[in-house]
Amino acid sequence: MGNLRAFRGEVLSVGDDPLHAPDAVAYHADGLLVVEDGIIVARGDHARLAARFADVPVTPIAGLIVPGFIDAHVHYPQMDRIASHGEQLLDWLERHIFPAEKAFADRAHADALATVFLDELLRHGTTSALVFPTVHEGSVDALFEAALARKMRVASGKVLMDLGPDGLKDTVESARHETEALIARWAGRGRLSYAITPRFALTSSDAQLAMAGALLAAHPDVLLHTHLAENRRECAAVAARFPHASDYLDVYDRFGLVGERSVFAHGIHLSDAMCTRLAQSGAGIAVCPSSNLFLGSGFFHFGQADRHGVKLGLGTDIGAGTSFSMLYTQGQAYQAALAREERLDPFRALYLATAGSARLLHIADKVGALAVGQEADFVVLDAAATPLLARRCAGASLAERLFAMQILGDDRVVAQTWIMGECAWDKRAAPARQEGALCG
Known part of the structure; x- marks a missing residue:
């Protein structure tokens, strides 16, 4: 068994075009994303997967996890x-x-x-x-x-x-x-x-x-x-x-x-x-x-x-x-x-920026949907990144939060970027005088 690690947090993925696949939206309010040597080996509700991966180190994620x-x-x-x-x-x-x-x-x-x-x-x-x-x-x-x-x-x-x-x-x-x-x-x-x-x-x-x-x-x-x-x-x-x-x-x-x-x-x-x-x-x-x-x-x-x-x-x-x-x-x-x-639809917009673009570029088997077998490229979004966004998203539904981030958001919303299960960008790790920092 390779290097296993898990990420616990709110997980959202749209692996197919919602225009044609009404069940394309996969959402786990308390989710677990398990990665082995940079590849996703499990994704689902924490309650369902926790026992199976009880010995795997878990990194808590504060924010919404979406595909890179x-x-x-x-x-x-x-x-x-x-x-x-x-x-x-x-x-x-x-x-x-x-x-x-x-x-x-x-x-x-x-x-x-x-x-x-x-x-x-x-x-x-x-x-x-x-x-x-x-x-x-x-x-x-x-x-x-x-x-x-x-x-x-x-x-x-x-x-x-x-x-x-x-x-x-x-x-x-x-x-x-x-x-x-x-x-x-x-x-x-x-x-x-x-x-x-x-x-x-x-x-x-x-x-x-x-x-x-x-x-x-x-x-x-x-x-x-x-x-x-x-x-x-x-x-x-x-x-x-x-x-x-x-x-x-x-x-x-x-x-x-x-x-x-x-x-x-x-x-x-x-x-x-x-x-x-x-x-x-x-x-x-x-x-x-x-x-x-x-x-x-x-x-x-x-x-x-x-x-x-x-x-x-x-x-x-x-x-x-x-x-x-x-x-x-x-x-x-x-x-x-x-x-x-x-x-x-905001979920379709997310699809187009992730799995839809992956399909266009012929890499849909590799990335875009946080699917088992895909590479663990993902982003952590902070819906409270600005005072206005935080106010708009307070008590909002998932669709409303996603849409607000699409309309009001920019790089400030990106808290972390992960490549193959390794952190490549962490805004919160930066000194106060900087906007963000690369991490290893």
């Missing part, structure tokens, strides 16, 4: 350009983002940002993520090295953009060579996985998009990660460049980039035909409501996606997104849905 958050779309090189004023997508990229990304030709710069970025994820309760780096090979190495040291579950891949601006431009051949080398170097190491990553249709030539499709076909364990139908000007530019494609998704489909391993960020401006094809192929959308509002791109149509059975997860999309907090992102998703007169 899974950010299905985020850009680590953009974190220093968060809250950049004045532009929609295409102009925002030219003015703010491309200049920032050029700096990642310097490996030391990439190392420094990767360290800060991953620590910021942990501080906000995010334990797994699908991450955009830059076109530079070293930006991927920096991210993966830092993630491996923290035992985080991270997927990423070199950005492909042979039509990018000077300083952010590769070639078909250099992109193929560097991608193959990175896959060989990193895919499957620790908790890491690889994603073929064309930035979006406008920044890759037809030859590069075809090469990306060939790489995807040649490596059955990698993801495809790109952007789709985010902004109306972007959509118009794609339609002008690819006049023979029936729609934006068809552009990717023609190059073999639409399949069950494809993760498309945004998908705000989708037709019913595109939704049908997404569902048919098994591809999915990483919904990024904070980013979509900040750039004036629009509101994701949850009802349309649900009618077609499109697979969904949630992403912060830093740095167009305005917070690393997946709690905040859940609250933004509620508001985006309500803008279209749709109501996003």
